[in-house]
Amino acid sequence: MKIFLVGGAVRDRLLGRPVSDHDWLVVGATPEAMVARGYLPVGRDFPVFLHPETREEYALARTERKSAPGYRGFTVHAAPDVTLEQDLARRDLTVNAIALPAELVNADGSFDPTSDTLADPFHGQRDLRDKVLRHVTDAFREDPVRILRVARFAARFHDFGVAPQTMALMREMVAAGEVDALVPERVWQELSRGLAETRPSRMFEVLRDCGALAVLLPEVDRLWGVPQRAEHHPEVDTGVHLMMVLDTAARLQASLPVRFACLMHDLGKGTTPADVLPRHTGHEKRSVELLQQVCERWRVPVDIRELAEVVAREHGHIHGSGSLDAAELVRLLERCDAFRKPARFAEALLACECDARGRLGFEDTAYPQRPRLLAVLAIAAAVPTDVVARAAQQAGATGPKIGEAIHQARVEAVAAAAASPG
Structure with a gap:
């Protein structure tokens, strides 16, 4: 069994950005072996486990095959014979398909970003240097959520451009109706995350450029x-x-x-x-x-x-x-x-x-x-509405008339403040 740090934690460390979450990939293990080591199974769609002490997520290496439209239409294969490169090949962008052996990760989650032991079969480090968001393989087209993810990453890394080949692929996916199969929860999840990024306009520029904005x-x-x-x-x-x-x-x-x-x-x-x-x-x-x-x-x-x-x-x-x-x-x-x-x-x-x-x-x-x-x-x-309401009631007001009295008291207070010198 071999464990690797993968995905955003590696990417952000290489970019010199803060790292908050760590995703771990386990190669050469079975669910039974993970449970025997004290890991808690939590994955619904594929084997994911929580570390017995840190509670961080550890996912078994897997491959995915498209079996139906939409982002849920996948057949997942997780087994000890799935290699690291096969797992990285199913990921969305090259900058997210870089891995590092767990033994080279320090206790605080940091690692030497110059390490020559980084597994980078799809040249994600090159795309980080060139500031390019590029799909890993043509399997990108099998998951329409990835269009939203690319747009969201463009909002976060706003000085990155989308590779022309990736933009062309996204346009093909939109034209094929893949975006129509997205479910509301995933669309809102990605849109809200993109809105929260440092340059949200980039998300909408990318979605508009590929035609997805006109659909969504x-x-x-x-x-x-x-x-x-x-x-x-x-x-x-x-x-x-x-x-x-x-x-x-x-x-x-x-x-x-x-x-x-x-x-x-x-x-x-x-x-x-x-x-x-x-x-x-x-x-x-x-x-x-x-x-x-x-x-x-x-x-x-x-x-x-x-x-x-x-x-x-x-x-x-x-x-x-x-x-x-x-x-x-x-x-x-x-x-x-x-x-x-x-x-x-x-x-x-x-x-x-x-x-x-x-x-x-x-x-x-x-x-x-x-x-x-x-x-x-x-x-x-600041108008004492309870005092105003009691006075209105004593004068015989009921229901909406009490509300009108409170409204008028507020108007008078605002008018008096406006008329007051200074």
């Missing part, structure tokens, strides 16, 4: 070529603007929900002719409708979906909030459910700031709407 997110794909004009901003392509907004969110280290909201906020501009008009274009309602379709299709988590809906519906009003009076400001806060969910409202404001700064020449422009609206929320939220 046609609502986003059709934004390219749609002009967008906003007050005091030059006219730009909406798709290009969207990518700048995403990268601004990454630069500001925004959370995944904020980044998803940035991606979804302008979907209606792909279907609304009035988009060429300044500011309020009427596309917000359509954006929310399209967003809901996307979230249903890919089973986006509820909290992420709800923030995206607030941003899609209200970003125009938030951008223009400087001209709103006290009553309009409080109604905006109420529509955003800011009193019950202030943290979510703060994230909505951050998404709007990313939208405003996601244009050439405006990357470092201040966005006063964000601190101003947070201050307005603090003032309105």
